[in-house]
Amino acid sequence: MELTLAQLQEMGSSGFPGLLGIEFEEAGTASVRARLALEDKHMAPNGYLHAGTVVGFADSACGYGCILNLPDGATGFTTVELKTNFLRTAQPEITIDCEARLVHGGRTTQLWDASVTDPDGRTLALFRATQLVLR
Secondary structure (H helix, E strand, C coil), rough: CCCHHHHHHHHHHCCCCHHHHEEEECCCCEEEEEEECCHHHCCCCCEEEEEHHHHHHHHHHHHHHHHHHHCCCCEEEEEEEEEEEECCCCCCCEEEEEEEEEECCCCEEEEEEEEEECCCEEEEEEEEEEEEEEC
């Protein structure tokens, strides 16, 4: 079954992506773009953006991309490794963006890179995920 980005958005609305409030904007054959309006719930106790918010945001974008780009015969995927480099932080009441890009789309694995940016286009974090294709 092929899914559209709108169908995935609906499916994720009651799960973790919905809990975070991620809005998926577009998806192509090798990329996904998403937005997240930052609220107090996304912050660490120090008032700055929680690292888990950024990881969940980027991982969700990469995961949606993986689902939309599964090879023939695949039934799903699971993340086997992820890494994030944090370059700066943010505070509430701004919207951050994520662009996830397919680096490798093989029969058994996919590799996705994502960048999370602030409204001025400054990079907050660089993210990489390796996905195992399930059959």
